[in-house]
Amino acid sequence: PDLWVWAREAPGNGFIAAAGAATVITFIGLIVGHGAARGLRGAALLDTASMLVFVMPAAVVGVGLMGVWNRPAGQAVYGSLAILVVGYVARYTVVGVRVLGCVVAQSPVHLEEAAAASGAHFGRRLVRIVLPIHMRGVVFAWLLALVFCLRDLEIVILFYPPGREPLTVRIFTLEANGPEGVVAGLGLLHVAITAAALVVGGLVLWRRSP
Secondary structure, three states: OOHHHHHOOHHHHHHHHHHHHHHHHHHHHHHHHHHHHOOOOOHHHHHHHHHHHHHOOHHHHHHHHHHHHOOHHHHHHHOOOHHHHHHHHHHHHHHHHHHHHHHHHOOOOHHHHHHHHOOOOHHHHHHHHHHHHOHHHHHHHHHHHHHHHHHOOOOHHHOOOOOOOOHHHHHHHHHOOOOHHHHHHHHHHHHHHHHHHHHHHHHHHHHHOO
16 A cells, blocks of 8 residues: 555666667667678667667766766756666667667668668668657667666665665665565566556557558
């Protein structure tokens, strides 16, 4: 009965930050993944950099983010949910890049070449051709990034703002000395939030299937 008293704002904090980060990750993934799939200059380097951050120990990434943002000029970000978004994006951009890179690589480049020959710039080709054709892949990349962000603990626990902790951190802090029933309930709540997001995303993908 007291589950929401113990959870407080943690479920909302975690989902808002994860959804925002998943959106940014998908946007970056569409651009960089498309560039990597089409062999554009610099895209492979960005892809490698995103993979390097992903495999790097979370403590190293977290300390680096604290060194960048934990200063007077960065308090607007460091003291709000924005720092969680920044941390998620830094850690999991490779998810969007690799998924959308694979998706774009499976489609022919002829439509993009025809549009370029007609004078369409890169942004217009991306929005009017690449995005509609690969919308199911974009939705899937967003869902996968969301799941990775929702489950993250090892990086956000290093710099989450006071009172803005996500649900994973809330469960972790209560695990040692909190009531067992509350910890179990929060764990089930976390599973339910993730499952609900996947069900909604699955319905969207099913409706968009040919």
